[in-house]
Amino acid sequence: MNEVSKVISDADGLLFDAQARAALAQFIGDDDTLALEAAAAVRTAFHAIERMRAHGTEDRGLSSGALDVLLRLSASADGMTIGDLAQSAGVSSRNVTGLVDTLERDGLAQRSPAPHDRRSVLVKITPAGQEWIENFRRPTQAAMAAIFRDFAPAELAQLRHLCLRLADNQHKLAQYLNGVR
Structure with a gap:
C-alpha cells in the first residue's frame, strides 16, 4: 500500500486509511465519513492499477489510454468510428482522435472512410496491432493475477x-x- 497512508483494520477486520479518515472527518465535521472514505479508496485503487498498467504499456510504447482503444478495436472485426470509440471508452472524441493518431503512427491501427457515412472515419486494428495485443496478453494476465491475489x-x-x-x-x-x- 501507499507509504504515505496508514492503512489499518477496523473492529470488523475491514481495511481503512486512518489518515484519510482523519482528514475527511475534519473536512465534514461530525457527519459520517464512510462514503467519502469509499470514494478515496476507489481513487487509491484506481491509481494502483493505473500505475501497473502504465508500467506495462509504457515499456511497450503505449499509454494506458491507447491500450484501451487498441483493445476495443481488437474486439471489433468491422472497426469502429471515432465517435463509437469515444462513447464506449467514456472519453471525448478529441481524446480518442489523439490516441488513434498514436496507434496509426505506430502501425497498430488504420483509418479509412466509413462505408455507411462519408463524413465518418472507421478505425480498424492492423495485423501489427493484433500481434501487439497477443504479446501483451500474458504479462497482463500475470500482473492482474498479482494485483488481485487472494481475491x-x-x-x-x-x-x-x-x-x-x-x-x-x-x-x-x-x-x-x-x-x-
Missing part, C-alpha cells in the same frame, strides 16, 4: 459490480444535472 471470484464479481454501479450512478446524476440546467 475470491465472488469478491472480484462484487468489486466489478460495485464499480459499475458507481459509474452508472454518476452517469444518472450527470443526466439529471444536465436536464435541470
Whole structure:
C-alpha cells in the first residue's frame, strides 16, 4: 500500500486509511465519513492499477489510454468510428482522435472512410496491432493475477459490480444535472 497512508483494520477486520479518515472527518465535521472514505479508496485503487498498467504499456510504447482503444478495436472485426470509440471508452472524441493518431503512427491501427457515412472515419486494428495485443496478453494476465491475489471470484464479481454501479450512478446524476440546467 501507499507509504504515505496508514492503512489499518477496523473492529470488523475491514481495511481503512486512518489518515484519510482523519482528514475527511475534519473536512465534514461530525457527519459520517464512510462514503467519502469509499470514494478515496476507489481513487487509491484506481491509481494502483493505473500505475501497473502504465508500467506495462509504457515499456511497450503505449499509454494506458491507447491500450484501451487498441483493445476495443481488437474486439471489433468491422472497426469502429471515432465517435463509437469515444462513447464506449467514456472519453471525448478529441481524446480518442489523439490516441488513434498514436496507434496509426505506430502501425497498430488504420483509418479509412466509413462505408455507411462519408463524413465518418472507421478505425480498424492492423495485423501489427493484433500481434501487439497477443504479446501483451500474458504479462497482463500475470500482473492482474498479482494485483488481485487472494481475491475470491465472488469478491472480484462484487468489486466489478460495485464499480459499475458507481459509474452508472454518476452517469444518472450527470443526466439529471444536465436536464435541470
